[in-house]
Amino acid sequence: MIKRRKIINKLALFFCFLTALWGLFWLFFILVDVIRHGLSALTPTLILNDPAPPGEEGGGLKHALIGHALITIVATLLGVPLGVLGGTFLAEYGRNLKISRFISFLADIMVSVPAIIVGAFVYAVFVKPIGHFSGFAGAIALAIIMIPVIVRTTENMLSLIPWTLREAAFALGAPYYKVIWQIVYRGAGMGIFTGIILAIARVTGEAAPLLFTSFNNSFTSFDLKEPIASLTVTIFQYAMGPYEEWHRQAWGASFLITLFILFLTLFGRYFIRRRLKS
Amino acid sequence: MIRLKRDYILNTLFLFITAIGAFLIFVILLGIIVVLFEESFPAIKRFGFLGFVLSPSWDPVKELFGGAIPLLGTLITSLLALFLAVPIALGIAIFITEVAPRRLKEPIGVAIELLAAIPSIIYGMWGLFTLAPINAKYIEPFLQMTLGQIPPFVKLFSGTPLGIDLFTASLILSIMIIPFTASVARDSFQLVPAVLKESAYGLGATKWEVIKDVVFPYCKLGVLGGIGLSLGRALGETMAVAFVLGNLNQFPSSLFSATATVTVKLANEFTEADKDIHLASLFYLALLLFILSFTILAIAKYFIQRTQYK
Numbered sequence: 001m002i003k004r005r006k007i008i009n010k011l012a013l014f015f016c017f018l019t020a021l022w023g024l025f026w027l028f029f030i031l032v033d034v035i036r037h038g039l040s041a042l043t044p045t046l047i048l049n050d051p052a053p054p055g056e057e058g059g060g061l062k063h064a065l066i067g068h069a070l071i072t073i074v075a076t077l078l079g080v081p082l083g084v085l086g087g088t089f090l091a092e093y094g095r096n097l098k099i100s101r102f103i104s105f106l107a108d109i110m111v112s113v114p115a116i117i118v119g120a121f122v123y124a125v126f127v128k129p130i131g132h133f134s135g136f137a138g139a140i141a142l143a144i145i146m147i148p149v150i151v152r153t154t155e156n157m158l159s160l161i162p163w164t165l166r167e168a169a170f171a172l173g174a175p176y177y178k179v180i181w182q183i184v185y186r187g188a189g190m191g192i193f194t195g196i197i198l199a200i201a202r203v204t205g206e207a208a209p210l211l212f213t214s215f216n217n218s219f220t221s222f223d224l225k226e227p228i229a230s231l232t233v234t235i236f237q238y239a240m241g242p243y244e245e246w247h248r249q250a251w252g253a254s255f256l257i258t259l260f261i262l263f264l265t266l267f268g269r270y271f272i273r274r275r276l277k278s
Numbered sequence: 279m280i281r282l283k284r285d286y287i288l289n290t291l292f293l294f295i296t297a298i299g300a301f302l303i304f305v306i307l308l309g310i311i312v313v314l315f316e317e318s319f320p321a322i323k324r325f326g327f328l329g330f331v332l333s334p335s336w337d338p339v340k341e342l343f344g345g346a347i348p349l350l351g352t353l354i355t356s357l358l359a360l361f362l363a364v365p366i367a368l369g370i371a372i373f374i375t376e377v378a379p380r381r382l383k384e385p386i387g388v389a390i391e392l393l394a395a396i397p398s399i400i401y402g403m404w405g406l407f408t409l410a411p412i413n414a415k416y417i418e419p420f421l422q423m424t425l426g427q428i429p430p431f432v433k434l435f436s437g438t439p440l441g442i443d444l445f446t447a448s449l450i451l452s453i454m455i456i457p458f459t460a461s462v463a464r465d466s467f468q469l470v471p472a473v474l475k476e477s478a479y480g481l482g483a484t485k486w487e488v489i490k491d492v493v494f495p496y497c498k499l500g501v502l503g504g505i506g507l508s509l510g511r512a513l514g515e516t517m518a519v520a521f522v523l524g525n526l527n528q529f530p531s532s533l534f535s536a537t538a539t540v541t542v543k544l545a546n547e548f549t550e551a552d553k554d555i556h557l558a559s560l561f562y563l564a565l566l567l568f569i570l571s572f573t574i575l576a577i578a579k580y581f582i583q584r585t586q587y588k
Binding site (some may be wrong): 011012015016018019020027033041067081084085087088090092093094095100106108109110112114115116117118120121124125130144147148175177178180201204205206207208212213215229235240248250254257258261266 | 286289290292293295297298299301302304309317363366367368371372374376377386388389390392395399400403404406407408431473481484485486487490508511513514515516518523530545548549561564567568572575579583
């Protein structure tokens with residue numbers, strides 16, 4: 001009897017070990033594959049050149065890189081201030097309000113809401129009335145995805161600052177807004193920054209919300225009022241296309257995006273962990 | 279006195295600005311519901327609810343639209359993915375909290391969470407170029423030869439294995455959603471009081487018995503929440519599925535047939551819909567998907583919160 005229980009125990013724990021292997025197996029499979037294909041596609045022309053007509057050599061993704069960077073930067077400029085302010089309200093002024101708990105709950109859900117629905121929403125509100133796709137619409141869609149992420153991390157990071165620290169500042173006669181700016185933000189700065197990094201990492205890989213907002217463009221453009229290319233939408237177009245050369249470039253773009261996101265994510269996690277330990 | 283007044287004004291101003299930031303969340307969510315409803319109104323009026331949900335036709339020429347196939351496709355892929363992912367995710371959570379040596383806990387945890395950081399478009403492209411051919415050539419014929427020979431499963435594994443099908447899509451989805459269940463389950467496993475576990479060990483229970491009979495019952499809600507979170511993610515996943523499922527408006531006849539999901543339909547047809555009723559029907563699908571995933575996510579988050587405040 002004891003023996004059977006021991007065997008079941010060993011078997012069950014061994015199964016758990018296998019599940020971990022299963023997870024790691026796919027991670028390495030995907031990463032190695034992206035790196036292997038990506039490195040062979042990575043040439044200076046891929047980054048520096050405009051796209052060439054299919055069939056011709058030497059085309060690049062300059063247009064998509066520039067477009068992607070522009071969309072992400074504008075999205076960050078929109079999303080970060082709004083998100084940080086929202087998180088500040090939830091953790092400071094509104095910390096005892098029922099509505100704050102509710103909003104924080106909604107933000108938590110919004111983090112996981114399908115990205116493509118955000119794209120459809122922005123299409124209806126910004127693209128249809130104007131009559132054409134635009135880089136700004138793409139940036140707004142990404143900002144909408146970013147805001148709840150930043151709201152939640154900001155709220156969490158501000159709540160980590162001990163209440164006595166604020167009281168010490170109040171006792172010196174500081175008004176609340178000064179306490180927030182000079183005490184709370186200073187203490188939680190690194191944590192908020194990390195949250196922002198993770199939010200940027202999250203939206204950089206998004207393709208679905210850009211499909212109906214910033215759409216695509218085969219030329220290098222700096223005009224966010226017009227449709228603009230992005231790496232992710234270009235990957236979708238190229239990978240689904242029939243040309244070998246397009247597939248190669250799609251792998252190259254995937255490599256760049258994956259590397260960028262993994263770097264940001266690991267960097268962000270490292271800081272959060274360090275902060276939680278101290 | 280003047281200073282105090284200035285401080286009062288600035289403080290009120292800052293309070294006001296931060297409040298706007300917070301209420302923006304509320305406004306956006308409300309905006310999404312209102313706008314999706316408004317945009318899909320022509321389709322709602324024309325096809326009704328049951329008439330749309332139960333109708334399998336999707337005919338832009340005759341202007342007859344129904345959501346039965348994409349809605350069913352979304353449910354099937356998500357549930358299959360869940361079926362594959364949940365045992366794995368729970369196993370990983372157990373491995374990290376109870377089995378792995380201390381030094382390995384953190385690296386393995388981070389590695390599993392990296393699975394969630396990889397963008398879905400990368401999953402999709404990798405699935406199309408790498409996984410789908412492997413599935414078509416080795417895995418799916420193998421499944422046909424083995425599981426496909428057992429009577430109740432014959433139908434399930436019939437058809438020509440092409441790799442672009444339900445099976446590949448669900449497998450990729452399952453890999454993507456592992457980290458969500460795993461990390462929530464891990465967090466709630468760690469909340470189990472050590473005394474509880476120790477008393478079970480004291481009675482002579484094995485590690486597995488402690489996990490099965492003490493840790494699991496204690497964490498029921500958290501685990502359910504984690505599963506719900508994964509399901510919500512799977513329902514809304516677009517790009518990964520768009521590459522490997524095709525966009526075929528037909529009911530799947532087996533695991534090895536192509537079909538469509540709501541998200542795939544949106545991604546493929548949204549910019550090409552030239553008739554108003556076509557676009558309205560797509561918005562209708564988006565609205566239904568939004569309501570479905572929002573409800574599931576809300577329940578999941580509620581469960582997770584309950585475990586945290588316990």
